Amino acid sequence: QVQLVESGGGSVQAGGSLRLSCAASGGTFSTYAMGWFRHAPGKERDLVAAISWSSQSTVYVDSVKGRFTISRDNAKKMVYLQMNSLKPEDTAVYYCAAVHIKTMRPLIPDVGSWGQGTQVTVSS
Secondary structure, eight states, X not given: OOEEXXXXXXXXXXXXXXXXXXXXXXXXXXXXXXXXXXXXXXXXEEEEEXXXXXXXXXXXXXXXXXXXXXXEETTTTEEEEEEOSOOGGGOEEEEEXXXXXXXXXXXXXXXXOOOOOEEEEEEO
């Protein structure tokens, strides 16, 4: 079973940058598409970005296009989210998860479970 641990969050001012990391253990990490999700207070947990197992394909929600970059290193079992030009509306807890390559829905609970996430707070 894949286990995922997110890190790298913090508090920054608007316009700042953060790099989130997701470390995977167990399971066959390299065979799954991976996604970053965020959960803001009062809102549902939504997909932010996803990347195919080979890194050939990436998907971004419109609100982060041009600002966020998702990447992965299958040898290290890591997924990253580089976040630039951060805005207050990016404030949320960020999670990673394996996703279905076509629907982009998280594969939880079939593949792993939600971790504790990492808090990102952007002040204006």
